[in-house]
Amino acid sequence: MSGLPREVIKWLQSLDLTHPIRNVRRDFSNGYLLAEIVGWYYPQDIQMHSFSNGTSIQTKLGNWQQLERFFIKEQLDIAKDVIEGTIHCKPGAAFSLLERMYTLLTHKVLHYLPAKGCPTDFSDSSYQSQLPLHARSTTAQSIKNNLANTELTTKPDRTLSTQKAQAIMEAHVKQRKQDRENHPEHFGIRTSTNGKKTLPKANARDVDKQDETIKEIEVEQRLKPTMS
Known part of the structure; x- marks a missing residue:
């Protein structure tokens, strides 16, 4: 989970998720772990049996369609480009998603400065520049x-x-x-x-x-x- 703020890492560890997070970009692309996280705060609204922990694009889209409907219902403001970037494993997208979910679900503010040159377009430009x-x-x-x-x-x-x-x-x-x-x-x-x-x-x-x-x-x- 290198690259995430310390507060977010501690938060994720406290949730005791069913699957360990080894690669943030890959592990959150199908939406399954995010559904688990949201389910901790909205257990009546998130039914994990309706989500699949698969890797096909159809599975990913099915999971995320459910999550997006939930976001709209609960007025959780998650940018569409962040969701799409996470689905397609774009650099930085899953990190931005987790930071946003942390602030929305815990009602806490992250006290950190974004890394210099951190891409906002979810491209590999920051990596290439190094x-x-x-x-x-x-x-x-x-x-x-x-x-x-x-x-x-x-x-x-x-x-x-x-x-x-x-x-x-x-x-x-x-x-x-x-x-x-x-x-x-x-x-x-x-x-x-x-x-x-x-x-x-x-x-x-x-x-x-x-x-x-x-x-x-x-x-x-x-x-x-x-x-x-």
Whole structure:
């Protein structure tokens, strides 16, 4: 449970859940453990026999549909993107969910500062920023890391999925451009006497094109298995 505030960890341990929490992202994605937690506070409303501790996307959606109806009934404000991020095991989503549930169920305030650079978009951007430049994801890998197969399964809309992939690609290209500005020596960028920065001829011709043309190749390959 590394990464959770100490108060939340102690709270979870005090609930004596039926299954140990080994991986927060994975263990909370199907909603079963969250149903257990909520059941401690609303035993008359949460019937665990109606929840399944499975891993299929159908099981996850079934559990979460019940939880969302309960949230609406009890006016528990849980953001939709947090729920979807948790279902699809997005970085940081399950942590945000647990922190929110802690404050709603215990009526206590968390006294801590969010980690610097903590992603609010539930992407792996924070992790990537900690890696050396040569080890960071390519555009294709970034799409693979941040667009889960389960998202394509639960929302098989080609336009929406393409928009998600496009947004991931644009964020990646933006970060690469920022990397070039911050670390010109890594990309072989030279500064001329008039102060203008130039890439070597091979890079100037290919580097920017590499990021943009991925859309027609890797994005289509990423979407084709589900969309066809």
